[in-house]
Amino acid sequence: MAEEFLRIEKLVKAFGANQVVKSVDLSFNKGEFISLLGPSGCGKTTILRMIAGFERPTSGNIFVDGREITNLTPNRRNIGMVFQAYALFPNMTVFDNVAFGLKVAGKPKAEIAPRVAEMLKLIHLEQLADRYPYQMSGGQQQRVALARALAPSPRMLLLDEPLSALDAKIRVSLREQIREIQQNLGITTVFVTHDQEEALSISDRIVVMNAGRADQVGTPSDIYNRPATRFVASFVGTLNIIDATVVDPAANTIRIGDGVITLREPIGALKGGDKVSVALRPEAGSLSESATGDTALTGTVVSSHFLGSVVRTKFDVGGNQISFDMFNAPDKVLPQPGETVTLRFAAGDLLLIKD
């Protein structure tokens, strides 16, 4: 069994009457890379700040490595943190920025220089030790911020949207570097982001946050393929959420528009005529000439957009607008508005949304 490293129990934070973290329970393993994913204002930074000790919980407890740290001051937690906005000391060189935590900890000079050199090597900025923050790009500054956080050998690393101020290409390259460094060091890491692709691509597990609660905790594949709630389904990926009516619960059949479809998962306690929602990934289906079998939907094309590697087509089935993606090919003919199309998919691709 994996070893638990960070445990959060019934964590609550209220600012005045406004409860922004609502009894969150989480348990992370040693060496895990965890993302807190959720929209703006859902409480991600507040949770991170409570773990770091910058914010005191209204109630609840935080444990690291079996010891309670809920009321320890930040400097006694041995946790490294990188913030969203570049938070380097502007009047200090790269070297002095990275050395800062080591100096505060009272390390001897003879130990500091080689440790800083090692950290600069880790982030591939050995040549920039004498630069000041204003002489570097945003991506370079964030790498220095990472080196500064890691220099004192923290037992845990907290990253609050460290990539959000960077342009798309640098963001992808830097997130891969962060993941690689994290894996090499084996350091337990909590990474905050509102970018689902970022979370899916680098995490061992993801916590999807919704208005102060953790809606789902799971591997990227769990979160993407088996969303536990409507919120997770709609936040992660560009999922279609389709209104349907139960036809025969014993046979797991539902009606969408004029089509009757058999679900793979049991419908449960619903009765004929009940309304349900089902989710369908845009990449799940493919166009078909005829509506054979019971896992096809036929409708009228509303729009078709060329997005580069994919073509996204929206079509209408009984008032539901359903998007689906096809890979691009040089000779691809885009479906035209008004055209009738049939989308075929596997029965297991339709997920029942339970709330």
Ligand SMILES: Nc1ncnc2c1ncn2[C@@H]1O[C@H](COP(=O)(O)OP(=O)(O)OP(=O)(O)O)[C@@H](O)[C@H]1O
């Ligand atoms: N010091 C504070 N005083 C009062 N309200 C606060 C304080 N800090 C945060 N909040 C509120 O708590 C809620 C959660 O804020 P938080 O910064 O944790 O969100 P977030 O998920 O990190 O959002 P974002 O993605 O925009 O950074 C917000 O409604 C915010 O306005």
Ligand SMILES: [Mg+2]
């Ligand atoms: Mg935040």
